[in-house]
Amino acid sequence: MNKIIECVPNFSEGQDLKKVEKIVDAFRGKEGVKLLDYSSDPDHNRSVVTVVGEPEPLKKAVIEAIGVAIKEIDMTKHHGQHPRMGATDVVPFIPIKNATTEECIELSKEVAKEVWEKYQLPVFLYEKSASAKHRQNLSKIRKGQFEGMAEKVKEEKWHPDFGEEKIHPTAGVVAIGARPPLVAFNVNLNTNDLSIADKIAKKVRYIGGGLRYVKAMGVELKDRNIVQISMNMTDFSKTSLYQSFEMIKFEAKRWGVSIVGTEIIGLVPMMALIDVAEYYLGIENFSTDQILESRIME
Amino acid sequence: MNKIIECVPNFSEGQDLKKVEKIVDAFRGKEGVKLLDYSSDPDHNRSVVTVVGEPEPLKKAVIEAIGVAIKEIDMTKHHGQHPRMGATDVVPFIPIKNATTEECIELSKEVAKEVWEKYQLPVFLYEKSASAKHRQNLSKIRKGQFEGMAEKVKEEKWHPDFGEEKIHPTAGVVAIGARPPLVAFNVNLNTNDLSIADKIAKKVRYIGGGLRYVKAMGVELKDRNIVQISMNMTDFSKTSLYQSFEMIKFEAKRWGVSIVGTEIIGLVPMMALIDVAEYYLGIENFSTDQILESRIME
Numbered sequence: 001m002n003k004i005i006e007c008v009p010n011f012s013e014g015q016d017l018k019k020v021e022k023i024v025d026a027f028r029g030k031e032g033v034k035l036l037d038y039s040s041d042p043d044h045n046r047s048v049v050t051v052v053g054e055p056e057p058l059k060k061a062v063i064e065a066i067g068v069a070i071k072e073i074d075m076t077k078h079h080g081q082h083p084r085m086g087a088t089d090v091v092p093f094i095p096i097k098n099a100t101t102e103e104c105i106e107l108s109k110e111v112a113k114e115v116w117e118k119y120q121l122p123v124f125l126y127e128k129s130a131s132a133k134h135r136q137n138l139s140k141i142r143k144g145q146f147e148g149m150a151e152k153v154k155e156e157k158w159h160p161d162f163g164e165e166k167i168h169p170t171a172g173v174v175a176i177g178a179r180p181p182l183v184a185f186n187v188n189l190n191t192n193d194l195s196i197a198d199k200i201a202k203k204v205r206y207i208g209g210g211l212r213y214v215k216a217m218g219v220e221l222k223d224r225n226i227v228q229i230s231m232n233m234t235d236f237s238k239t240s241l242y243q244s245f246e247m248i249k250f251e252a253k254r255w256g257v258s259i260v261g262t263e264i265i266g267l268v269p270m271m272a273l274i275d276v277a278e279y280y281l282g283i284e285n286f287s288t289d290q291i292l293e294s295r296i297m298e
Numbered sequence: 299m300n301k302i303i304e305c306v307p308n309f310s311e312g313q314d315l316k317k318v319e320k321i322v323d324a325f326r327g328k329e330g331v332k333l334l335d336y337s338s339d340p341d342h343n344r345s346v347v348t349v350v351g352e353p354e355p356l357k358k359a360v361i362e363a364i365g366v367a368i369k370e371i372d373m374t375k376h377h378g379q380h381p382r383m384g385a386t387d388v389v390p391f392i393p394i395k396n397a398t399t400e401e402c403i404e405l406s407k408e409v410a411k412e413v414w415e416k417y418q419l420p421v422f423l424y425e426k427s428a429s430a431k432h433r434q435n436l437s438k439i440r441k442g443q444f445e446g447m448a449e450k451v452k453e454e455k456w457h458p459d460f461g462e463e464k465i466h467p468t469a470g471v472v473a474i475g476a477r478p479p480l481v482a483f484n485v486n487l488n489t490n491d492l493s494i495a496d497k498i499a500k501k502v503r504y505i506g507g508g509l510r511y512v513k514a515m516g517v518e519l520k521d522r523n524i525v526q527i528s529m530n531m532t533d534f535s536k537t538s539l540y541q542s543f544e545m546i547k548f549e550a551k552r553w554g555v556s557i558v559g560t561e562i563i564g565l566v567p568m569m570a571l572i573d574v575a576e577y578y579l580g581i582e583n584f585s586t587d588q589i590l591e592s593r594i595m596e
Contacts, residue, residue, distance in 0.1 A: 290564065292350075295334045
């Protein structure tokens with residue numbers, strides 16, 4: 001695969017695994033598409049699929065999967081802990097290799113258009129694909145959830161980007177868009193004082209005056225009797241992992257605590273970590289072409 | 299490609315690029331084989347090819363290339379600055395993905411056997427494939443070069459592993475073996491005093507009492523008016539890049555100098571740098587399966 005885009009669609013079914021398999025089947029055995037991972041959470045009643053592919057075959061497979069989800073999932077009967085507004089809840093497209101954010105925006109709009117025309121499923125474009133600033137954030141779009149959506153889409157501010165002022169009766173609505181790769185990066189402290197983790201999280205995160213592409217919150221790790229700053233690095237190409245790490249180290253000093261370790265949850269693009277190595281070793285003039293695996297993947 | 303082995307054959311032709319192309323053609327357009335790079339040095343009169351592939355197709359292509367080199371290169375007429383003993387001088391096999399050193403040793407022996415049987419080209423097994431300790435080091439095998447090899451192979455200590463006690467009349471002999479990936483890693487200091495770089499190099503390298511898998515020497519960078527510790531990291535899975543970096547930093551203090559930057563020359567396996575990021579961020583329980591690109595390459 002020369003040009004690689006990732007897609008991480010979330011489906012509102014995490015209990016009936018036969019239904020999940022039917023949806024995931026749309027990503028199997030397709031030239032130019034590779035299913036990397038999928039997992040179902042019964043409490044959330046939700047499944048998350050990770051798939052990569054070349055733009056055109058990926059597009060087709062995603063549209064097919066959304067079609068299967070419409071057939072298999074009835075949102076009027078859906079219960080789960082995770083907020084949700086549709087059978088297919090959210091479909092982010094992420095540039096991985098030889099692909100730009102612009103291409104992912106374009107792809108997300110093509111999928112959105114076809115999903116509306118083919119299935120009469122209304123679509124909100126979100127994140128980088130959003131048509132207005134107030135529609136970038138998924139949680140703002142999703143507020144009110146499936147049950148409130150029929151009323152919400154009648155408000156002018158919340159008309160779908162594709163579709164009319166009503167929801168799909170059983171599949172609700174879906175958010176489709178482009179975003180940079182996201183890295184879940186957690187930093188553990190040698191204290192069990194959650195208020196310290198909270199204070200540091202506030203200093204590091206964007207909304208608290210910290211780093212532009214960091215979301216952070218304090219979390220207790222009760223089994224280890226320590227606390228953690230749990231972060232989403234929402235654009236590591238701009239805010240590096242080492243920046244949040246060093247900033248937390250620096251803030252921790254103030255409270256007389258220190259970092260005991262970090263965690264990366266789930267998948268991470270190679271470049272998020274290569275960037276860290278480049279910084280700490282002070283590598284001059286390094287090119288990603290020098291990475292053997294990049295060359296093999298060309 | 300599920301299982302990936304790298305091969306970096308060196309050929310004793312760096313001036314007649316038509317001949318080089320004929321050799322390199324053996325690696326082109328072959329299913330399961332990918333030519334990553336090749337470069338020719340006219341002063342050395344030598345070309346270095348970097349190719350990756352699945353074991354069987356790679357083996358076939360390498361044997362073919364050695365055959366072309368025998369046809370195209372006459373060592374009785376070869377002149378060049380780089381030490382050499384054969385038309386194909388050295389053929390290392392390197393495990394990259396889902397492949398072990400043992401598999402590379404096996405592969406190197408299969409190639410060695412076939413090269414002798416097919417072309418009557420005598421072979422020394424070297425590095426991890428060597429049949430005795432004194433035959434591990436390429437420069438020891440190559441000592442005496444092409445011109446001295448006809449006599450050398452008559453010594454019992456230097457009988458070829460495959461072949462009789464004579465050389466191929468025009469192609470000489472070849473060394474074939476398995477080795478770990480090699481990383482060329484240089485560390486620059488803010489001084490122009492070469493003796494400082496030499497002293498640090500001695501402390502860091504294996505033969506001076508330093509790190510097991512480090513070869514190092516001091517080098518002047520005249521255009522920048524600084525000096526450098528130029529290293530070959532011969533097994534980064536055992537001696538990490540950050541270990542040599544931190545050791546140099548530590549030794550540099552003693553001479554009142556500091557590191558101004560580093561360089562990586564040529565290709566580097568992703569894991570050599572991921573390992574650095576893991577160390578500096580203190581990542582707990584990280585698995586290479588979490589790297590998106592590893593999953594894509596599966």
